[in-house]
Amino acid sequence: MASVTLRAVKKSYGKNAVVHGVDLDIPAGTFVVILGPSGCGKSTLLRMIAGLEEITAGEVAIGGRIVNRLEPRRRGCAMVFQNYALYPHMTVAENIGYALKVAGLSQAERRARVEKVAESLGLAPFLDRKPAALSGGQRQRVAMGRAMIREPSVFLFDEPLSNLDARLRVQMRAEIRRLHQRLGATSIFVTHDQVEAMTLADLLVVMNEGRIEQAGSPAELYAKPISRFVASFVGAPPMNLMDGRIAANGEFLYDEPRRLALPAGLPLAAGTLLTVGIRPEAVTIVAPGAPGSIRATVDVVEELGAGRVVHLELAGQPFAVATAGAVTVRPGEAVGLVLPAETLHVFENGSGKRLDITARPAEPAALSA
Amino acid sequence: MVERTPIFNALCQIVLLLGLAMALLPFAIVIIAATHDLRTVNIVPLPLTPGSHFLDNIAEAWVRADLGRKLFNSVVFAGCVAAGKVILSAMAAFAIVYFRFPGRAAIFWAIFITLMLPLEVRIVPTYSVAANALQPFQAIFDVVGLTGLVERLTGYRIALEWPLLNSYPGLILPLVATATGTFLYRQFYLTIPEELAEAAKMDGSGPLRFFLDMLLPLSRPNMIALFTIMFVWAWNQYLWPLLVTTDPNFGIAVTELKTLIPSEFGLPDWNVAMAGTLLIMLPPLVLVILMQRWFVRGLIASEK
Numbered sequence: 001m002a003s004v005t006l007r008a009v010k011k012s013y014g015k016n017a018v019v020h021g022v023d024l025d026i027p028a029g030t031f032v033v034i035l036g037p038s039g040c041g042k043s044t045l046l047r048m049i050a051g052l053e054e055i056t057a058g059e060v061a062i063g064g065r066i067v068n069r070l071e072p073r074r075r076g077c078a079m080v081f082q083n084y085a086l087y088p089h090m091t092v093a094e095n096i097g098y099a100l101k102v103a104g105l106s107q108a109e110r111r112a113r114v115e116k117v118a119e120s121l122g123l124a125p126f127l128d129r130k131p132a133a134l135s136g137g138q139r140q141r142v143a144m145g146r147a148m149i150r151e152p153s154v155f156l157f158d159e160p161l162s163n164l165d166a167r168l169r170v171q172m173r174a175e176i177r178r179l180h181q182r183l184g185a186t187s188i189f190v191t192h193d194q195v196e197a198m199t200l201a202d203l204l205v206v207m208n209e210g211r212i213e214q215a216g217s218p219a220e221l222y223a224k225p226i227s228r229f230v231a232s233f234v235g236a237p238p239m240n241l242m243d244g245r246i247a248a249n250g251e252f253l254y255d256e257p258r259r260l261a262l263p264a265g266l267p268l269a270a271g272t273l274l275t276v277g278i279r280p281e282a283v284t285i286v287a288p289g290a291p292g293s294i295r296a297t298v299d300v301v302e303e304l305g306a307g308r309v310v311h312l313e314l315a316g317q318p319f320a321v322a323t324a325g326a327v328t329v330r331p332g333e334a335v336g337l338v339l340p341a342e343t344l345h346v347f348e349n350g351s352g353k354r355l356d357i358t359a360r361p362a363e364p365a366a367l368s369a
Numbered sequence: 370m371v372e373r374t375p376i377f378n379a380l381c382q383i384v385l386l387l388g389l390a391m392a393l394l395p396f397a398i399v400i401i402a403a404t405h406d407l408r409t410v411n412i413v414p415l416p417l418t419p420g421s422h423f424l425d426n427i428a429e430a431w432v433r434a435d436l437g438r439k440l441f442n443s444v445v446f447a448g449c450v451a452a453g454k455v456i457l458s459a460m461a462a463f464a465i466v467y468f469r470f471p472g473r474a475a476i477f478w479a480i481f482i483t484l485m486l487p488l489e490v491r492i493v494p495t496y497s498v499a500a501n502a503l504q505p506f507q508a509i510f511d512v513v514g515l516t517g518l519v520e521r522l523t524g525y526r527i528a529l530e531w532p533l534l535n536s537y538p539g540l541i542l543p544l545v546a547t548a549t550g551t552f553l554y555r556q557f558y559l560t561i562p563e564e565l566a567e568a569a570k571m572d573g574s575g576p577l578r579f580f581l582d583m584l585l586p587l588s589r590p591n592m593i594a595l596f597t598i599m600f601v602w603a604w605n606q607y608l609w610p611l612l613v614t615t616d617p618n619f620g621i622a623v624t625e626l627k628t629l630i631p632s633e634f635g636l637p638d639w640n641v642a643m644a645g646t647l648l649i650m651l652p653p654l655v656l657v658i659l660m661q662r663w664f665v666r667g668l669i670a671s672e673k
């Protein structure tokens with residue numbers, strides 16, 4: 001168990017900067033998920049912590065010790081790779097025990113530790129098999145076993161679940177979480193899958209274009225996304241976003257002359273361009289023309305068993321509504337939507353930054369359609 | 370395109386059988402001729418059935434060409450050349466693929482260009498170096514004036530000498546460097562996923578450990594294929610061994626074969642010559658048969 005601290009960490013390949021100064025404090029024992037679209041620099045960041053990439057500028061400290069100049073093996077990290085990177089010519093036991101062999105442990109000691117790890121991962125019957133004779137999930141476990149056997153202070157996961165099928169992914173996700181609860185080691189997990197990120201993280205870090213966009217608990221990021229980017233990236237189905245401007249009376253014009261009341265307390269002048277977002281879960285479907293509702297047309301209804309996602313068209317834009325209850329709407333039908341003002345997220349148009357509400361209105365917002 | 374009609378299949382079989390017959394005919398003649406006595410072997414046309422003098426001819430060829438010694442030399446020579454090529458190319462490709470150092474690309478292309486300079490082209494300078502392996506250093510010292518300086522200061526004239534003629538190193542060393550092998554190994558290393566090297570790094574293994582624990586075992590089919598090809602190639606070398614060994618003690622079997630070939634006015638004992646040929650082509654044949662399975666795998670498929 002060790003804390004990991006990043007101070008103004010930068011990475012560039014020649015003139016091409018990939019990571020632009022990342023600061024992050026990871027307390028010991030935390031499960032951190034770094035979430036971001038491909039090419040945002042999240043894997044590069046992980047590899048810099050591991051020691052597989054040189055750090056162009058800034059400092060990485062593990063357990064209070066700056067490791068910039070240390071070889072990977074001296075950093076106390078173990079890594080699980082996306083494609084597992086198992087040694088194809090070695091058996092499962094040899095794969096798991098290779099680090100110990102390099103470290104010069106005796107055969108008997110190696111065997112004992114490998115068996116213990118294999119036992120905990122359910123790999124005991126496969127110790128003499130080669131990786132080629134294993135299923136995807138088993139290979140994944142071997143890769144984890146190889147990381148566990150060194151009893152590292154930091155686990156690094158580089159999109160380890162993306163090569164598995166959907167069912168196995170859910171299963172392994174739970175297993176990784178369980179493993180973390182048992183071992184308590186600091187874990188850094190990189191993914192582009194927001195469900196994975198939300199379910200695993202103690203601390204969720206969203207990255208975009210080489211910068212940390214927001215870091216916080218998954219609930220925090222869900223409830224108060226700091227920018228338009230985080231809002232659209234965290235949560236499934238993604239947040240609905242509408243562009244528009246502030247009318248003279250302080251209401252939000254999203255599709256003139258249609259308007260929407262905003263929460264009170266926003267310091268906004270008339271004519272300001274804005275993006276307003278609302279979670280699909282926060283919207284309620286009512287009869288068309290009901291007071292306080294806005295009008296939309298049903299496009300597709302997705303049945304999920306436990307709930308439904310209704311995809312609609314609102315002012316020419318796609319708009320999703322997630323509901324747990326039964327819906328009776330049909331494609332092509334007109335419906336009314338209720339968007340409670342206190343659930344709206346308001347973002348600046350240019351920078352995409354969140355505008356915070358200083359006071360919340362007590363009464364439900366009025367709507368005019 | 371895959372055609373599957375009986376006529377087409379039959380045609381394919383016939384063409385293959387014809388090719389096989391053409392390839393095997395010389396062997397058949399060698400084997401048949403090696404079994405007859407002096408009189409029968411000179412009958413025109415050669416009888417198509419084997420005779421009964423096979424062992425006599427073999428014994429005669431063995432003694433006359435000193436094949437015991439020569440075959441031993443050949444095995445040492447071809448074995449060392451092939452092993453040297455495998456080791457050198459594995460290491461050279463390792464350096465080129467896994468290390469970033471200035472001039473890496475230039476060095477790779479320099480190696481690659483030697484493909485265009487086979488031994489036959491550079492035989493004179495190579496011979497001159499083999500005559501004195503330290504000659505290039507001597508030349509450098511002479512050119513930069515070190516020789517003159519040392520002579521003036523100490524009265525000694527630097528004369529570096531390490532003759533390699535008529536020795537195993539002289540036979541073997543000039544043939545060990547190989548662009549083909551380096552290239553083959555480079556291509557193989559490039560198919561190994563980068564994560565494997567990174568995983569080994571995370572497991573604490575250094576470059577040497579990675580080379581020994583990962584690359585060598587993974588490249589075993591490759592190694593065997595390269596060794597087999599290079600052994601056969603070295604076994605069949607003629608010009609260089611002929612040039613560099615004037616002492617019969619270091620002669621190799623292939624060049625020695627000429628002592629068995631009847632001279633213009635000598636006894637036309639082709640039966641003995643053929644028996645000798647048979648003996649000399651046996652070792653590479655055995656090697657290829659033994660290594661065949663690995664050999665094919667090493668050339669066509671990469672292990673998953």
